[in-house]
Amino acid sequence: xxxxxxxxxxxxxxxxxxxxxxxxxxxxxxxxxxxxxxxxxxxxxxxxxxxxxxxxxxxxxxxxxxxxxxxxxxxxxxxxxxxxxxxxxxxxxxxxxxxxxxxxxxxxxxxxxxxxxxxxxxxxxxxxxxxxxxxxxxxxxxxxxxxxxxxxxxxxxxxxxxxxxxxxxxxxxxxxxxxxxxxxxxxxxxxxxxxxxxxxxxxxxxxxxxxxxxxxxxxxxxxxxxxxxxxxxxxxxxxxxxxxxxxxxxxxxxxxxxxxxxxxxxxxxxxxxxxxxxxxxxxxxxxxxxxxxxxxxxxxxxxxxxxxxxxxxxxxxxxxxxxxxxxxxxxxxxxxxxxxxxxxxxxxxxxxxxxxxxxxxxxxxxxxxxxxxxxx
Amino acid sequence: xxxxxxxxxxxxxxxxxxxxxxxxxxxxxxxxxxxxxxxxxxxxxxxxxxxxxxxxxxxxxxxxxxxxxxxxxxxxxxxxxxxxxxxxxxxxxxxxxxxxxxxxxxxxxxxxxxxxxxxxxxxxxxxxxxxxxxxxxxxxxxxxxxxxxxxxxxxxxxxxxxxxxxxxxxxxxxxxxxxxxxxxxxxxxxxxxxxxxxxxxxxxxxxxxxxxxxxxxxxxxxxxxxxxxxxxxxxxxxxxxxxxxxxxxxxxxxxxxxxxxxxxxxxxxxxxxxxxxxxxxxxxxxxxxxxxxxxxxxxxxxxxxxxxxxxxxxxxxxxxxxxxxxxxxxxxxxxxxxxxxxxxxxxxxxxxxxxxxxxxxxxxxxxxxxxxxxxxxxxxxxxxxxxxxxxxxxx
Ligand SMILES: Cc1cc2nc3c(=O)[nH]c(=O)nc-3n(C[C@H](O)[C@H](O)[C@H](O)COP(=O)(O)OP(=O)(O)OC[C@H]3O[C@@H](n4cnc5c(N)ncnc54)[C@H](O)[C@@H]3O)c2cc1C
Numbered sequence: 032x033x034x035x036x037x038x039x040x041x042x043x044x045x046x047x048x049x050x051x052x053x054x055x056x057x058x059x060x061x062x063x064x065x066x067x068x069x070x071x072x073x074x075x076x077x078x079x080x081x082x083x084x085x086x087x088x089x090x091x092x093x094x095x096x097x098x099x100x101x102x103x104x105x106x107x108x109x110x111x112x113x114x115x116x117x118x119x120x121x122x123x124x125x126x127x128x129x130x131x132x133x134x135x136x137x138x139x140x141x142x143x144x145x146x147x148x149x150x151x152x153x154x155x156x157x158x159x160x161x162x163x164x165x166x167x168x169x170x171x172x173x174x175x176x177x178x179x180x181x182x183x184x185x186x187x188x189x190x191x192x193x194x195x196x197x198x199x200x201x202x203x204x205x206x207x208x209x210x211x212x213x214x215x216x217x218x219x220x221x222x223x224x225x226x227x228x229x230x231x232x233x234x235x236x237x238x239x240x241x242x243x244x245x246x247x248x249x250x251x252x253x254x255x256x257x258x259x260x261x262x263x264x265x266x267x268x269x270x271x272x273x274x275x276x277x278x279x280x281x282x283x284x285x286x287x288x289x290x291x292x293x294x295x296x297x298x299x300x301x302x303x304x305x306x307x308x309x310x311x312x313x314x315x316x317x318x319x320x321x322x323x324x325x326x327x328x329x330x331x332x333x334x335x336x337x338x339x340x341x342x343x344x345x346x347x348x349x350x351x352x353x354x355x356x357x358x359x360x361x362x363x364x365x366x367x368x369x370x371x372x373x374x375x376x377x378x379x380x381x382x383x384x385x386x387x388x389x390x391x392x393x394x395x396x397x398x399x400x401x402x403x404x405x406x407x
Numbered sequence: 408x409x410x411x412x413x414x415x416x417x418x419x420x421x422x423x424x425x426x427x428x429x430x431x432x433x434x435x436x437x438x439x440x441x442x443x444x445x446x447x448x449x450x451x452x453x454x455x456x457x458x459x460x461x462x463x464x465x466x467x468x469x470x471x472x473x474x475x476x477x478x479x480x481x482x483x484x485x486x487x488x489x490x491x492x493x494x495x496x497x498x499x500x501x502x503x504x505x506x507x508x509x510x511x512x513x514x515x516x517x518x519x520x521x522x523x524x525x526x527x528x529x530x531x532x533x534x535x536x537x538x539x540x541x542x543x544x545x546x547x548x549x550x551x552x553x554x555x556x557x558x559x560x561x562x563x564x565x566x567x568x569x570x571x572x573x574x575x576x577x578x579x580x581x582x583x584x585x586x587x588x589x590x591x592x593x594x595x596x597x598x599x600x601x602x603x604x605x606x607x608x609x610x611x612x613x614x615x616x617x618x619x620x621x622x623x624x625x626x627x628x629x630x631x632x633x634x635x636x637x638x639x640x641x642x643x644x645x646x647x648x649x650x651x652x653x654x655x656x657x658x659x660x661x662x663x664x665x666x667x668x669x670x671x672x673x674x675x676x677x678x679x680x681x682x683x684x685x686x687x688x689x690x691x692x693x694x695x696x697x698x699x700x701x702x703x704x705x706x707x708x709x710x711x712x713x714x715x716x717x718x719x720x721x722x723x724x725x726x727x728x729x730x731x732x733x734x735x736x737x738x739x740x741x742x743x744x745x746x747x748x749x750x751x752x753x754x755x756x757x758x759x760x761x762x763x764x765x766x767x768x769x770x771x772x773x774x775x776x777x778x779x780x781x782x783x784x785x786x787x788x789x790x791x792x793x794x795x796x797x798x799x800x801x802x
Contacts, residue, residue, distance in 0.1 A: 159764070162677050162746050186764070187747040208679060230763055232750040233613075233772040240763055299543040309789055358739075365779045369541050369787065370566045370618075373780050375610040384612065384776060387742070391749055397687050 034329075036100075043086060043097075044104045050081060051112040057378045060113045064235035070115050070193050078116065079148025088126050092142035099270065099332045103277040110281020113381060115236045117151055117190035123274045125152040125198055127267045128215065132255040141217070153194035154271075155185035155218075155241055156264065163394035165200070165264055167208045170243065172201035172216065177250040179203070179216065181224075181243040189392075191239025192229040195220055199243070203258050215260040217252040218243075234388040235381060262339070269346040270335055272393050276328040276349045279357050279389045282382045283321040286364035289379055290314060293368055310367055317363050320356035327352045344406045347399035354396035357386035412479070419480055423487040430456050431493055439492045440667070441753070441770040442777070445615075447530070447572045453494040454527040463525055464501045471509045471517065472525045478714035482707075489659035499568070500524040500531035503647050504577045507594070511635040511643050520575075520596070534564040534578035534597070534621060535644070541566075542790050544579070545588040545641065549623060551580035551595060553630070553637075558582075558595065560603075560626040566784070570606050570619040573599050583638050594640035596632040603627075611780070613773030614754045648786060649719060655785050656730030658703045664737045665696055671744045671767050682744060691743075695736050702729045721798035724791040731781035731788065738775040745771055 036044070054074060063071055078084050086101040088094025095101070102123055109118060126145045129137055144150040161167035170183025181201055188197070197218045205212025218225070224246040227239040255263045291314055294305030304310055331349035334341050361383035365372035372379050390396060412420070435453060438444050457463040465481045467473030476484065496502075505524045508516055523529040540547040549562025560580055570576065576597050583591030597604070603626040609618045634643055669692060672683035682688050706726055709719050742749050748764030749772040756762050762769045782788040796802045 157747050159748075160676055162675070164678065167679075187750045189750075228763065231752045231755045233752045233776070234750075236750075238750055298539075299541060299546075301543075301546075304542075307789070309792075362779060365612075366782060366787075369783055370536070373611050373618075373783065375612060375614065380612040380776070383779075384772075387772070387775070388750060391742075391747060395743060395746075397743070401687070 036104075039095075040097075040100060040104060043082075043101060044108065046081060047083060047105055047108040048111075050077070051108055051114065055112040055114060057113070057381070060115070060235065060381070064115055064231075068193060069231065069237040070117070070190075072193075075116055075151065076148045078118075079146065084118075084122055084148050085146030087122060088130060088142055088146050092130075092138060093146035094142065099273060099335045102270070102274050103328065103332045106274045106277035107281040107284075110278035110385075111285050113235065113282075113378075113385060117153060117193060119271050119274050120154045120190050120194070120198070121145055121150065121152040123271050124154045124267045125150075125196070125217075127270050128198065128254050128263060131266070132263045134251075136251065137217075137254065150196055151190070151194050152196045152198055153188050153190040153239070155188045155191070155197045155199045156268075157186045157188075159184065159186045163398040164208060165268060166210055166213055166261055168200060168202045168213060169207060170199070170201040172203050172214055172248070174203075175247065179214075179248045179250075179253070181216070181218065181246040181248060183243050185241045185243075187232075188227075188239045188241050189232070189236055191227060191241060192237045197225075197241065198254075200260060200264060205258075210261050212258045213260040213264070214257055215254045215264055216248050217254065218246065218248055222246050222248070232388070234384045265343070266339075268393055269331075269342055272346045272350050273328065273331040273335055275389055275392055276324070276331055276353045279353045279386055280321070280324050280328050282386050282389075283317075283324055283357060283360045286360050286379060286382050286386075287314075287317050287321045290317065290364045290367050293371075297369075304367070313363055313367065317360045320359050324353050324356045340406055344403055347403040347406070350394060350399040351396050351403065354390040354399070357390060361386040412483070416479055416483060420483050420487060423484055424491075426460060426462075427487060427491040427493060430460075431491055435494055436492055439494055442774045443753070443770060444494055450494060450497060450569075450572075451527050451530075454496055457496065458526055463496060463527075464505065466502070467505060467525075468509065471505075471521050478710045482710065486659045486662075489663045492663065495660075497530075497569070499533050499573075499577075500529065503533060504531045504575075504596075507577070507634060507643050507647050510646065511594075513631075515631070516596075516634070529574045530569075530572050532567050532570040532573035532576045532599075532621075534567055534576040536566045537563060538565050542787055544644070545592065547579055547581060547592065549578065549580045550584075551582050551593060551628070553582070554627075556630050558593075558628045558630065558633075560595070560597065560623045560628055562623050564621040564623075565618075566609070567606075567619045567621045568617060570599070570621050571608065571616065575599060576621065577634075579640050579644055582640075586638070589641040591638055592640040592644070593637050594634040594643045595628055596634065597623075597626065597628050598632075601626050601628065612776040613770075614752075615773075615777065617777075649723060655781075656702060656706050656726035657734055658699065658706055658730065661699050661730070661733050661737060662703075664734070664741075665692065665699065667767070668692060668737060668741050668744060671741060674765065674767065675744055675746065688740075688744070691740055695733060695740065698729065698736075699733050702726070702733060705729070721794050724786075724794045727785060728788050728791050731785075734781055735778050738771070738778045741771050742775045 082095050083105055085094035086097045090096040129141050172179040172181050197220055199216045199218045203214045224244040227241045229239045232238050295303050297304050327349045331345045334345035364379050365383050368379050371377050461474050464473050465484055469475035508520050537547050551558040551560045578595045579592050580595050581591055582593040603624040605622040607620045608616045611617045673681050675682040745768040748768035751763040753770040
């Protein structure tokens with residue numbers, strides 16, 4: 032057993048951390064997330080030059096040959112910076128699906144583009160009626176010549192306004208919630224028949240409602256075998272969950288440090304509020320929650336390559352734990368900052384909001400508790 | 408002991424219900440539900456409707472313009488307002504400053520201020536907290552120095568709710584620095600139009616301009632605007648804080664919010680059936696409802712005591728703690744219920760724009776973020792527990 036990082040991994044962490052510290056401070060986040068286009072295309076190119084976008088992709092396709100650990104490292108730093116760039120959708124979901132299940136031609140075409148920062152993807156999987164069930168789909172893909180025709184509505188597509196390419200799940204057969212009959216497609220966002228409504232999200236990102244009306248998708252854009260997309264998506268989503276858990280860990284670390292620091296300087300009743308035992312114990316609980324989250328995020332990351340059951344259990348376990356821990360740490364960070372914690376001006380509230388929404392993403396505590404229990 | 412209402416009380420309930428039904432403007436209802444009362448008008452419209460009916464200050468003694476209701480009638484009135492989702496009457500004038508004025512003010516002050524609080528002509532805000540004095544309120548530093556028949560006020564208040572609309576601010580100021588903190592504080596009423604006052608917005612987590620910083624630079628305040636005696640302000644302030652605490656329980660509003668939550672859970676689907684039919688979620692709602700029932704009866708016990716003429720004691724901190732915990736829990740569960748449609752930022756949608764996602768989801772995430780304030784303001788829940796530990800348990 033070895034929990035140490037390789038030299039390259041340490042280097043990666045240091046370079047991401049330094050880059051974000053120099054280019055992505057809190058004020059920049061606020062300014063960028065509130066103006067059009069809501070993210071930084073320029074910095075995406077720089078991510079590519081730094082090797083971040085290819086960190087977890089194979090060397091043959093312009094990547095650095097890393098894997099989930101590299102993703103974890105990048106995402107934890109992204110979490111600390113509240114970065115909004117669509118790393119998970121493009122690299123983890125898009126890159127992961129293509130790397131594992133893409134045809135040779137698809138890999139040749141897409142992976143170098145991902146690593147090079149030449150494409151931006153968004154994952155259009157959720158539907159208004161489907162909640163967190165990846166198979167609950169009313170979007171249909173009908174065979175038409177060699178390709179497919181898509182119809183349907185995808186909800187809350189994060190990064191939708193920025194993407195050039197959508198990864199879309201759709202039903203090619205079976206009933207609305209069947210495991211069989213799901214396909215996954217790459218769809219050019221400029222295709223005829225796509226309309227989108229873009230909007231900001233409460234945690235500083237942007238998303239879209241996307242409607243597909245007789246959208247033609249060429250056969251070359253189907254990923255994996257027709258109708259057998261669900262297991263592919265489940266794996267990609269578990270990888271995304273591990274990545275977002277690392278992001279949440281980054282957020283928690285910032286809140287933990289900020290709160291302890293604040294409690295040492297903020298004085299009431301003539302003493303720093305950190306002297307009050309009730310707050311000390313609260314901050315210790317924040318610390319325990321954060322450390323346990325670090326551990327379980329690591330577990331989920333390391334188990335991504337194990338059997339399907341082990342992988343799913345680990346991802347759900349991490350999602351449950353971090354959903355709860357994130358809520359506790361976020362709420363208490365605000366509470367201990369008093370009125371200051373309620374302001375838009377201070378960074379604390381923004382981490383609280385991001386953590387809150389990370390619980391929702393890919394299924395909240397209840398959803399994953401149930402999935403875990405069913406597998407255990 | 409008896410839980411039922413008398414026929415007269417039932418008749419009173421019907422009277423209130425039909426009054427609200429006939430008079431609450433439609434446009435306000437949706438705004439209350441989404442938590443986006445925003446303009447001065449939004450707040451004042453309903454205030455003025457109740458004022459014309461003589462119902463705007465249910466707790467005030469009749470001689471000052473209250474309706475002369477019993478404790479039970481006030482309880483019924485609250486329930487009906489919550490049920491109909493009327494806007495809240497802001498506490499700063501009616502529930503805070505008014506009672507201080509009719510309890511401790513001079514005859515002239517009563518005549519000058521009380522009618523204008525009732526009519527809504529004067530909008531009041533509360534100038535207690537300062538950057539350095541939050542939980543430790545008595546350490547406040549805003550200075551008032553006597554100069555003939557005026558005080559000259561210098562300093563800063565903060566977190567002042569809706570001061571941007573205010574005509575008046577009631578302030579705690581320091582008039583003596585040589586004595587124990589609590590003994591050098593004076594309670595002043597200050598006209599917001601006085602030269603030297605500057606108001607700066609503070610935006611809170613959901614993007615609302617809800618609070619402000621208020622700066623005082625050589626502000627001249629007539630001595631006649633002082634409540635009671637110089638350096639006795641802490642006594643009046645504490646009286647007011649107890650008033651603030653009991654109002655904060657919000658039982659009736661929480662009942663309504665749970666009802667709304669259930670409607671959402673009926674509409675939201677999970678694995679092909681309504682969310683409300685899943686054990687996990689239904690249990691969470693039930694737990695919250697049970698907590699609320701206990702709180703309701705704790706509040707009724709407090710009210711019963713009050714109706715026997717006893718003042719609510721330090722145990723009223725229970726109402727603040729549990730009331731706000733339940734309010735926060737309901738917003739948490741509502742957020743859970745709406746799933747992905749918690750994401751869209753409701754503030755980005757124009758008035759005439761169709762919202763994204765179901766109507767009931769609009770603004771709920773913002774509401775959840777915003778309600779974190781409830782365990783911070785009005786004396787934080789840590790401070791309230793401290794009060795119980797000290798004043799009730801004698802620790
Ligand atoms: C939305 C909002 C509206 C408000 N409106 C008004 C208003 O209209 N007028 C007004 O005057 N004020 C208002 N306030 C201010 C509010 O009353 C203060 O925020 C509150 O008293 C806490 O003070 P603080 O923010 O300085 O936090 P601090 O006092 O600095 O507290 C920070 C943390 O330390 C904890 N703490 C402090 N002392 C102790 C202790 N002895 N033991 C254990 N824990 C302790 C607190 O509980 C809190 O968690 C408002 C606040 C908010 C958030």
